[in-house]
Amino acid sequence: MRIITGNDLKTGAVIWWTGRDWSLHVEDAADVGEQGEAILTAEDGARRVNGGYIIDAVETGKGPRPAHIKDRIRALGPTVRPDLTLKPADPASGDWVI
Template identity: 60%
Template structure:
């Protein structure tokens, strides 16, 4: 199946075409097959989304899963535990 992803023009958030508008949740995405180019053109023209493109995805038991790792990261978030990320307030004031 093919689904559409893009970024919300105002916030930059990753969005997914749900058949009527844009959702922040990949599981709301709908298959678009032949209509993708027309949907992308119309949505970019109305300035609701930017950088929209189609991606391959599969409907599984846990919901929609983009086929490529890049889109899975866009859909599901960081690939590391958030508690392992750097705390900017704890970094030194100067770079060595």
């Protein structure tokens, strides 16, 4: 499985490609397969994402999980204090799609 991540141009937030737009939550990420480069080129050209790149991920019961630790930290937040992580079920977390 391959997914796309990058940063929102306005806020700098980590975002994930859902198959039609961007989300703050890795659980919403869609498998881009071999179309990843084409999607990334189009999204970069439309200036909707900064520093986008394709990563390997593993499908879990809770959605995709980045294969590399660097991207898991980008997806789930700080590794030191679990109370600072982004919780999609938390209404205060800004549960909205970019």
